[in-house]
Amino acid sequence: ISSFPDHILCSILSFLPIKKAVRTSIISTKWRYFFASISTIVFDRSLLRGLTDRNVDSFKKFVNRLLKFPDQVSLDCFRLRGDGISSWNDGDHDFDVSGWICAALCRGVLRKLICA
Numbered sequence: 001i002s003s004f005p006d007h008i009l010c011s012i013l014s015f016l017p018i019k020k021a022v023r024t025s026i027i028s029t030k031w032r033y034f035f036a037s038i039s040t041i042v043f044d045r046s047l048l049r050g051l052t053d054r055n056v057d058s059f060k061k062f063v064n065r066l067l068k069f070p071d072q073v074s075l076d077c078f079r080l081r082g083d084g085i086s087s088w089n090d091g092d093h094d095f096d097v098s099g100w101i102c103a104a105l106c107r108g109v110l111r112k113l114i115c116a
Contacts, residue, residue: 002030006037010073016042019047024060036069041104045082048093056093064096067103074108 001009013021013034021035043063048056095110 003029006034008037009034010037014038014076018042022096033069036066037073039073039076040068040077041075041077045080060095061094063100066105067100067107075104076109078104078107078109 023036025032061104
């Protein structure tokens, strides 16, 4: 599979949940940053269950870097799952949801920009 062209590998990774796509970065140095070139990004609020504040901060930094990664490809789909946008800013955590949406728009997401 590593001999596939890069655009095919990125397309395959786009079908994986983001957590699994990121895990592929340990396969080899060639795979290290492929996850950052996926064209479908879906974050589910349930990813945050049971995380410490430190881990939640790491998650926020990861999302910010992913959406603003150099040489980024255009996005086909950007989705935030939860109980609406307000569930991402629940008072305990200050997520930059509007910044994430702006970054997705800057990356050309047109087909699906969903906050559910």
